[in-house]
Amino acid sequence: MARPKTARLSREIIGRAAIELAESGRELQLVPLAKRLGVSVSSLYHHVDGRDGVIRAMREVLVPRYLVDVPEGSGWEQRIRLEVERTWRMYADHPRVLQYMVTSVIDEPDVMRFYNALADALAEAGLPAGELLTTIEVIDAFTFGAALDTLSPDSILDAASAGEVLSGLLANHPAGAERNRRLFDRGLDLLLAGIAARVGASR
DSSP, X not given: OOOOSSOSOOHHHXXXXXXXHHHTTOOOOHHHHHHHHTSOHHHHTTTSOHHHHHHHHHHHHHXXXXXXXXXXXXXXXXXXXXXXXXXXXXXXXOHHHHHHHTTSOOOOHHHHHHHHHHHHHHHHHTOOHHHHHHHHXXXXXXXXXXXXXXXXXXXXXXXXXXXHHHHHHHHTOOOHHHHHHHHHHHHHXXXXXXXXXXXXXXX
């Protein structure tokens, strides 16, 4: 039998199918993934190393769409803002994929470029070397949380059950995507202000 002109499987094809499976709300398992692709589970192993390999393939598909190089000449704060903005956008667009991506060790060059860019920017800002990695982890945790917030109801708090002060605040508070965007912007502002304050205190 002649070989097909187009490869039936590749890491990219597997990654895309896995993203679709996760975003449909189904558990990421090899059997339903293989069924979705119309292949045997053993065929997947020719391209990925089990479930962890599938998660890595998902990351390889998504990262090039979002994490591109930051323009040269930007200051440390602007570089961090741009890097984190794109990471949040990637996760916020695919929050059900995020829950799997955080379980896999990162070694992909495109993703490591992102973390190295954060480290370089924080070092340029003057943050003590002993605080760099933890600060990167704090930024990561904030980004993850802000992205997962997109899965929340449009209005998280029930105004009818709130007290007088809180219910008044809720009356003029945005909902849905607008609320999530404000949450991210305000949170990132606070993070950057905290980093700048920490740099000042350490000098």
